[in-house]
Amino acid sequence: MSRNSENGWRSKELPYDQVIEKYPEIPPIVALKIDVSRRGIHYTQAALDRVDPDKHHVEPYNYMIGHGKNAAPIGLFLRDGSVICQGDTPDYSKAYRDPYTLDVVDGRLVLTDEEIGKVYEEVTFWDRPDFYDKKTSNGTPMCLVASARPQRITIAPQTKCHFWDTPGEGCKYCALFSAHRSKDDEGEIRDEKWFQDVEETTREALKEKGRYCSFHMTAGSTLSGAEIFDDEVDLYIKTLHAAEKAFKTEKFPVKLVASAFSKKQLQRMYDETAITTYTTDLEVLNPELFKWICPGKSRLVGYEEWKHRLYDAVEIFGRGNVDCGIVGGVETAQPNGFADEDEALAAVLAEAEEMGRHGVSFADCVWNALPGSMFVNQKTPSLEYYVKLALGLAEVRRKNGLKIYTDDYRRCGNHPNTDLARID
Amino acid sequence: MAEISRELADIINDKESLKVIATTDAQGNPHVVFKGTLHTEGQDLVFYDLLQSSQVNKNLVSSIWFGRKVAINILAKDKRSFLITAKPRRSVTAGRVFEEVYASLKDRNPDGDLNAIWYLEPEHIEEKTFAVRRAEEEAAFPILKHLDRLVKEERS
């Protein structure tokens, strides 16, 4: 018996159909996307048979994790033009809830809930990026230099997060770059050849006209330098300078998700590179829980300082051009998180409101207890909680007159609260 | 679903026809805009939205989310007009088809951009040409007129 078939989770929380009835202000398609992100997707053989690797976007391995696996799709389109950034979950026996199913019904690729026996939405696979077949002049496969979503290209200049250097100090929900966690693993080499690969891959990707709206960069944190993160700043600047060679303008749409840089470091990034927006993730909007869940960030920067660095960033980039990522729902992780979902929501939204007043927008990732994370066995919150959180964060943004184009349904696609900004 | 006749499809696809689309936002505020790219693809009405921040795009997203309808009016060059109520069926925001349309628009406007391809499913189609509507009204409701239109001419 799997964990989810034994624990009776379905009888303990409102199902999707009742949630959309209870909250008519949430678009059903956005609620479905949240629920799929929360529970995952299992692809049936019939769905997998529909995948054509020459046509569809399949990843030969997970770029942001670093582990090898079978080439498989990493996301789906919904009929409103938004995306679900989730691939197949082949083994879900240990997950708290069983996933949605991607199946073929009446010749259509659809999301279903097998146990309920209901078809929810027709979906399509993403298309394969043209550059995935190419190699740089150094012989590097371009799909190892950059990854893509339907409208963004992603480059990770650093595949190691150094918060893990001190045992237990990485963020507890995080599975990113989990292939490079041991102390002596420095992550992948970034030598002059690699920067040349970045330039060539960027140039090649841009030949696919009409595809990319955003140049996305993120990486694990690099703590070294005269001031903490100085070396990370240097690495981003160097990577951007390599990519910039493919553009005719000094500034272009970059979505940088990085550590909490000091004002001096931010000013340098703004002055020396193409960036006009900036994202740094406080992850959990509560000082005590931040200390527990993100111990490295807490010890080396601290909650209040991280927050103030976001406010400093607003002074440089402007209101609405500074974005704070959160792992929505992780505030309910046990044993230290909120046991009551209403209390959790009230606390998170009060903090978001204060930050929103300072001009900071939010990008809410649906917390999923991922394999490779310390929280793999946690129970994530109810769908109702995630829906109220997305609606609440959208309201904070509207109330404070903020935009979130840098991290919206098109330039990212993984945040239900920013999907809601499509009609603002 | 209403069927688009061959004759109507030709009118919709005629570059000289005027095509307007009326939408509402979540609060019910109306919005109307001319959409020159509106055309038929099979039984779908399709048009290209060029600006992500456009009101028509926001209203269509809201309509596809919450199941609201939109109204379209087509005015042919011979002044025949047609009212179509439709439901947004699909928005294509990326992918091969999107890239093909993006490239074709670039031929016309090299500095242009594309936000979304909207696919609308017609639910009801009615001819609204004035002469046709007037004849219908006269036949169905002969009392709907000003009396002076019925005055007997005096002999001089």
Ligand code: SF4
């Ligand atoms: S800072 Fe935290 S969330 Fe980001 S990569 Fe490191 S451990 Fe993961």
